Amino acid sequence: MRIALIGRSTCNVEVIETLNEKDFDLVIGLGDVVCPNLLERFLGIIGEMEDVYIQKFLRSNHLILNRREDLGISSDFTTDVVITHLPPRGSKTGVIGGVRVGSSRIASMVISLSPRLLFHSHSEVQGIDSIGSTLVVSIGALDEGDYTVYYPKTGEFEFHKIGQIKTSQD
Numbered sequence: 434m435r436i437a438l439i440g441r442s443t444c445n446v447e448v449i450e451t452l453n454e455k456d457f458d459l460v461i462g463l464g465d466v467v468c469p470n471l472l473e474r475f476l477g478i479i480g481e482m483e484d485v486y487i488q489k490f491l492r493s494n495h496l497i498l499n500r501r502e503d504l505g506i507s508s509d510f511t512t513d514v515v516i517t518h519l520p521p522r523g524s525k526t527g528v529i530g531g532v533r534v535g536s537s538r539i540a541s542m543v544i545s546l547s548p549r550l551l552f553h554s555h556s557e558v559q560g561i562d563s564i565g566s567t568l569v570v571s572i573g574a575l576d577e578g579d580y581t582v583y584y585p586k587t588g589e590f591e592f593h594k595i596g597q598i599k600t601s602q603d
Contacts, residue, residue, distance in 0.1 A: 434458045438581040440554020441574035444468040448575060451595050461498060463554035463572060464518030469496060478508045480518040480555060504585045510542050513549040520553045526560040526571035527553070543567050550588065552581065559592045
């Protein structure tokens with residue numbers, strides 16, 4: 434199974450069509466995806482850019498991801514692989530406009546629950562850091578062409594940019 438992890442997508446139709454052509458088993462939005470209706474096989478969480486209409490669309494179509502036991506992924510820290518919109522405070526992976534950003538609440542959850550892997554968006558860069566035993570991964574911004582492919586069976590992931598693979602990481 435191949436899952437595309439995306440964040441910050443403000444309806445660039447060309448980028449969205451390119452992503453849809455890649456025929457992922459699932460596309461998971463980590464917030465700020467303002468055109469989820471254009472994405473195929475979409476589930477996601479909410480960031481701060483989704484307006485009330487988009488939030489209603491996600492809820493009424495049961496597209497909000499809290500936990501997928503079959504994939505071992507949750508947004509509620511009940512699995513070993515966690516997705517969040519915000520990065521944990523203290524991580525080097527959350528960067529907007531050259532400034533580090535992050536949530537103290539997410540950092541506390543990471544420290545107390547120690548998931549194996551945390552994917553987040555709300556960052557302009559793709560990157561990897563760790564907090565304790567948790568690997569923290571910024572998936573980048575789809576508006577910049579960045580997305581991350583996750584393989585739940587092996588736990589591996591790859592950073593991609595529309596048109597190319599940027600780096601690869603276990």
